[in-house]
Amino acid sequence: DGGITQSPKYLFRKEGQNVTLSCEQNLNHDAMYWYRQDPGQGLRLIYYSQIVNDFQKGDIAEGYSVSREKKESFPLTVTSAQKNPTAFYLCASSRMRLAGNQETQYFGPGTRLLVL
């Protein structure tokens, strides 16, 4: 089955702790994205990556870090600098069309992060 997987489904973070959210895709998509969703709100972009070993900050990158060492994987680390990390985190991916245009984004099932 092709798709996007995220783990864990639920994650608990203690004060001062860094935690890493996993995102893997086997769709051979070039681009990957991380979003944060707070209750009753839309999605806000944290980081995105168009190719391996390259990534850009989104609108709310402070307190987060990412890596893109493999095309299939785009893990997100929520650092202790992120003071309000409780949210639903969504990973998405898309394929690069000809002429460099990105196609539609498809989402993984999400990780819900809670602070203890």
Place this chain on the structure above:
Amino acid sequence: QKEVEQNSGPLSVPEGAIASLNCTYSDRGSQSFFWYRQYSGKSPELIMFIYSNGDKEDGRFTAQLNKASQYVSLLIRDSQPSDSATYLCAVKLRGSSNTGKLIFGQGTTLQVKP
């Protein structure tokens, strides 16, 4: 002004009626428009995308785009209780073709009552 705006609702319609969901955007140069459906506690799933002015139909769903007025809408015909969800409008802004970066509205909650 928010870049992408939706009425948060809830929008309540009876089963079998037409549900009309609206979205306005601020960047006149926006190129691509997407509608996602999100059930409570789940991730968004793509319903439709539209690039050109006019209507695009897919089963019970019709997306309508009016670039001059800067709005995009989603019509759901013969609404079913299973259509009850939050509908997210997403816009690819001018200059974002290479990055694929989308701006999302806050979503409209639809309730279809049996």
